[in-house]
Amino acid sequence: MRNPFTLTELKNNEDFCNRKKEINLLKNLAMSANNAVILSDRRFGKSSLVKRVQNEIAGKAITVYCDISAVSGIDNFCEKLSYSILESIRNRESLFKKAATFFFAYKPVLQYDAVTAGYSLSLLKTGNKKGLELLTETLDALKKTVENSELPVNIAFDEFQDITDIKDAEQAEAILRSVLQSVSASFFFIGSKKSIMQDIFTNKKRPFYKSADIIALEKLPIDEFAQYVADKFNSQKKQCSVENAYYLINKVDNMPFYVQLLGLHTYINTEYDVTKQIIDETFAELLESYRYYFGKIIESIPPKQREAFIALAKNPTDEPYSAAYLQKHSITLKTMQNTIKNQEKEGYLENCCGMWKLNDKVLAEYIMKYC
Ligand SMILES: Nc1ncnc2c1ncn2[C@@H]1O[C@H](COP(=O)(O)OP(=O)(O)O)[C@@H](O)[C@H]1O
Ligand SMILES: [Mg+2]
Numbered sequence: 001m002r003n004p005f006t007l008t009e010l011k012n013n014e015d016f017c018n019r020k021k022e023i024n025l026l027k028n029l030a031m032s033a034n035n036a037v038i039l040s041d042r043r044f045g046k047s048s049l050v051k052r053v054q055n056e057i058a059g060k061a062i063t064v065y066c067d068i069s070a071v072s073g074i075d076n077f078c079e080k081l082s083y084s085i086l087e088s089i090r091n092r093e094s095l096f097k098k099a100a101t102f103f104f105a106y107k108p109v110l111q112y113d114a115v116t117a118g119y120s121l122s123l124l125k126t127g128n129k130k131g132l133e134l135l136t137e138t139l140d141a142l143k144k145t146v147e148n149s150e151l152p153v154n155i156a157f158d159e160f161q162d163i164t165d166i167k168d169a170e171q172a173e174a175i176l177r178s179v180l181q182s183v184s185a186s187f188f189f190i191g192s193k194k195s196i197m198q199d200i201f202t203n204k205k206r207p208f209y210k211s212a213d214i215i216a217l218e219k220l221p222i223d224e225f226a227q228y229v230a231d232k233f234n235s236q237k238k239q240c241s242v243e244n245a246y247y248l249i250n251k252v253d254n255m256p257f258y259v260q261l262l263g264l265h266t267y268i269n270t271e272y273d274v275t276k277q278i279i280d281e282t283f284a285e286l287l288e289s290y291r292y293y294f295g296k297i298i299e300s301i302p303p304k305q306r307e308a309f310i311a312l313a314k315n316p317t318d319e320p321y322s323a324a325y326l327q328k329h330s331i332t333l334k335t336m337q338n339t340i341k342n343q344e345k346e347g348y349l350e351n352c353c354g355m356w357k358l359n360d361k362v363l364a365e366y367i368m369k370y371c
Helices: 020-031 046-056 074-088 093-102 131-148 160-165 169-180 194-202 222-235 242-251 256-269 276-289 291-299 303-314 323-328 333-345 361-370
Strands: 036-039 062-067 106-113 118-125 153-158 186-191 213-216 349-352 355-358
Touching: 020 036, 020 046, 020 186, 020 213, 036 046, 036 194, 046 062, 046 153, 046 186, 062 074, 074 093, 074 106, 074 118, 074 131, 093 106, 093 131, 131 153, 131 169, 153 160, 160 169, 160 186, 160 194, 186 194, 194 213, 194 333, 222 242, 222 256, 242 256, 242 276, 256 276, 276 291, 276 361, 291 303, 291 361, 303 333, 303 355, 303 361, 333 349, 355 361
Parallel strands: 036 186, 036 213, 062 153, 153 186
Antiparallel strands: 106 118, 349 355
16 A cells, blocks of 8 residues: 555546646647746646646657746756756657757756666856856747757746846846747746736736736636545545545645645545544644744745734734734834735745735644744
8 A cells, every 4th residue: 555645746647636628728729839927826737737738748749847946047947948848858869969059158067877777967167258248148049949949848847936036137027038939839827926927927017928828727626626536445444424625625726736735644544444633643744744844934924924924824914004904013004015925925924815915825824833
């Protein structure tokens, strides 16, 4: 018997619950040189989804996956992009050889690795181009590689909003947009910080305005997810009724990662039959074990704004700027304004039907219990 829940990116198709419509749509966009923006809160399944789509079209297309989370600057972006492109084509000998002549600043080097008995790719930095000049050169290499490919090309940028944090971000965005629109490939822009991503693609003044279809990834349909959870337990000879599977899912607000996390630990804590009591106890254990992780998130907020954040976690409100709310929580108007602006940008606060609240219900419960 093995634990049937998975906390890492989903690799097997049978681990995937639903997302059929999205998979089909993205496959179509990828094969027809069309773009997409894929948006949702953290840990909803964006990266897993895009990797699955790329796996499914792998024989018929060249698929590049480039994670730019926490990118430190333009040069770092260029390096990540060059590496992802060269890595994706290294088994296509003739295209790889051609591409190696297009990437001037980063020369690909294949080295024999005795441990894996295969060749591993690394890049050798040459020349002294930097910043925007290097970006132009790298994008030119991308364009030439796509032009020389006989197969359609799909390039996914994960955590794309992080590009806005680098030095010279505005110019980089403009150059990126102008080159990408001249390349006949499909681009996926994936992002967890919804408000920044929305601004990039829906603000008329920004270069990427209306450059891609926006696909907002919602929670999974609860009926199907409950059946999935019950089947997972039952497949490994531990019984879980569909009713208790609903209970487990609702406990973590139907957030895909937390469902898998609570499922995984409930599985460990169950001998034969899953009960509500085991689910409750496991959830309490999880909150406790997430102290370090959640603590870090909370500590990263400056002290005054932290108080406002905690107030909103404990008491969601449609009137955060009202004198009554501010007075009750001893918060100034300016602090509340800054907290909402910053934490919406960071993707922790959201306005849902007029109410300001944390979008991560598990983090909110942690704050309720420990702060
Ligand atoms: N369709 C799905 N079915 C079941 N579990 C899922 C699904 N999508 C995501 N998950 C769970 O959520 C986790 C986070 O997925 P990931 O793709 O890393 O999210 P994101 O990129 O949005 O942060 C996965 O490791 C998995 O445990
Ligand atoms: Mg991701």
